[in-house]
Amino acid sequence: MSERTKHRWAMAIDLDRCTGCQACVAACHAENNLPLSDPESAAKGRAVHWIRVDRYYEGEFPEVKVKHMPVLCQQCDEAPCEPVCPVYATYQNAEGLNVQVYNRCVGTRYCGNNCPYSVRFFNWFDPVWPEPLQLQHNPDVSIRMGGVMEKCTFCIQRIKRAENDAKDEKRDVADGEIQPACAQSCPAEAMVFGDLNDPESKVSRMAGSGRSTRLLEELGTKPKVFYLQRGA
């Protein structure tokens, strides 16, 4: 617990608010310069979505229930992807973020294999954006070339900006000041981002709710994404 004490970024997703609309998915593409797929690569399972909305059908007609669940990198404290990387391209930073260093990655894809949440993606080829689609690219986010892994970063560029702003103004980052692109767009306000080290933060309070669960918690990954189950 050295440097890690200042912030511990986390997210809470209220599944009772989430409608499965996927605004979060599109927002992530726009913010993070995700490579475009095409029909052929999509059919090969190579489409990249850092966040996806899993949909489960339960039961048989007419008693069918549908569940939606946005799944992104769970930013695990005990991340199974980290120890298997031979070149330390993925590691835990001081604020608990599971970061990916693109120019260190040699593309063994071990991390992707070891991630129980299937949220890591390999760039099989260099990305292509026909002119002038590249005008939309976010200059705060680097473009990934073929041969490297990528995944959700919790919009680290937004975190850094807010932290720098706060530092310049000699204050702490306020609760709610940082919003990853997905959370900012979500019309139902299902996603809340914040600091687990601040017990008063909205995310801390939601993480402590009776409805709070974590995905595949039994694997011991200690994820920092909390799912609030549906119901009162």
Added chain:
Amino acid sequence: MDRRNFFKILSTVSAGAAATSCGTKRDALAPLLVPEHEIVPGVEQWHVAVCRECAAGCGVIARVMEGERTVERNGQKFRERVAAIKKLEGNPLDPVSGGRLCARGQAAVQGLYHPDRVRGPLKRTGARGEAKFAPVAWDEAIAGVVDKLKGRASDVLFLTAPEVSARTASIARFVQAIGAPAARTCSLQQPAGLPRYDLARARYVLGVGADFLGTWASPVYYMRQYGEFRQGRPGVRGHFVQADSRMSLTASNADEWVPIQPGSERAFLAAIGAVLRGENPKQEWLDACGVTEKRVRRIAEELKQSEAPLVIAADTEAALYVNGLLGNFNKPGGVFGVYASLGSAPQKGDVRGARVLLVDAGENPAYLAPGSLANVETIISFSPFLDDTAAQADWILPDHHALESDMAIEQPVSPKRSVAVGTAFVKPLYDTRAVEQTLADVAKKMSVAYAPVTPEEFAKPLLAEGESWEDVVRRGGVQADAQAGELKVPQALQVQPVERSPLVLQTYLSTQYYDGRAANLPWMQELPDPASSAMWDLPVEIDPKTASSLQIASGDRVGVESERGAIEVFAYVHPAAIPGVVSMAIGEGHAHFTRYASGRGANPLTVADAEKPMRVKISRIAGARGELAQFSPQDREQGPWGGR
């Protein structure tokens, strides 16, 4: 003075935006149109705009930073620095979006920077439908249009969106000036003039056939309300029942889904209404929707018991009828009337009888009513894309993209009387022209007196004393406190008999593509379909029983045939489909709509009507090739890791 060169402080919006996003705070003077020398690498500006991907007209803010594009001059390529839109967010000051956006709204920027935009006026050179065009100068295109309109005013049909906006007002004025009939629409978007449902404060909601969390009326607005309805009130969680002929995105969120037969929405509500009046629901209504009397009685009873019940239905008359029985008007959690409008929205029109068709951007009759253009003599398109209709046009006079345009639109569903306003802040990328300007040019050449309705002129009646237009432009809209209009509540419901046949196909608006207009956006093509998880295509959804009797499995190619036509598509065996009711989303199957959508998938409107399900035959096509791309691990054969 030219307003575009008039520098304005955008501080209100900049500060608001910076607080809710990652922006570096910057209270700089931001010009309405960003000149290149104002663009500092790494520094962002925020500008307001309006989303035009559906009828809702959400207020948005755009993050503008430096971008680079390649331009060609005299055969040489240059890199050019331009002010570019990087990201769209909801405008926090807008009463509809409240700072949020849906997936289609997020993707609108890909339309602006689409590689296949129409870059200048085009004249048809091949046979109709061959989609062969030659670039022409604006003067020639204007002269071409004038030539087609001269002396033909009564044959003209102008198609535009069913909305009240500066655009539709300008078009209304134009058709009047040249003596043509009133403009019409062929769009499937919800027309203006719907009541507003106070979902956030309701306790028990019965939805009937309205996909209000997906594509109906004002998706972002109702999703914001839905979040509050479920978890926004301490100790209160709204209960939600949806009666629907399909497990729509909205139905999939309900606590209870009541499967009803397509077309029986009104019969179902009539049955609920009867119970509320202490009468017996007619057996024919129950038969039509396929719901037991016991269940209808229970739901009606639950509505009656709730402190704040609410019925939201696509059939407005039926919704008002039942809400009337619940005494549910103009109170928290109830139904609110429509505000006085600044104009009237174009009504639905049939293009089949038209001789000279003028088609506004966003209208696509060749796609929405396949075959309807066969006897139209002249087609003039204003589309920024070579879509199905533009491909058949004689002249294409491309409009700017919405994000390059000045606009004002009355928001059809809003807690206030409101108009969203957007002013161009990035230079048009190509040799395009606002439709309003093109119409002015045409009128001038015809020696007809005409001036378009400016956004300012349009929105003026809403401005409060002392409120300046500059303020409105800076905030992205104007809102006025007003009394909502009286609701016309029917005293009884006329229920038409519902035909039932063994296998019917119903169509619906898709979350990704809406009525097909977003199919050209690659982000929407790769957005997994909420029902099937399909990407870059849309399958036909078949229930497990029917599928197994026809020996159809998910991913098979099937033929779907009706008396109207036939298509070939992928099948998706949908665990929640009603037996005998086959569904398919509208969106794919464009003959022409840029490299991302042309010739991809099938258009269900070739087989069935948008409003009415049709009887179909389905058969598996043996030996057909191709693979339905699905994203979700549980839908893919390769297991969770697949090719990643």
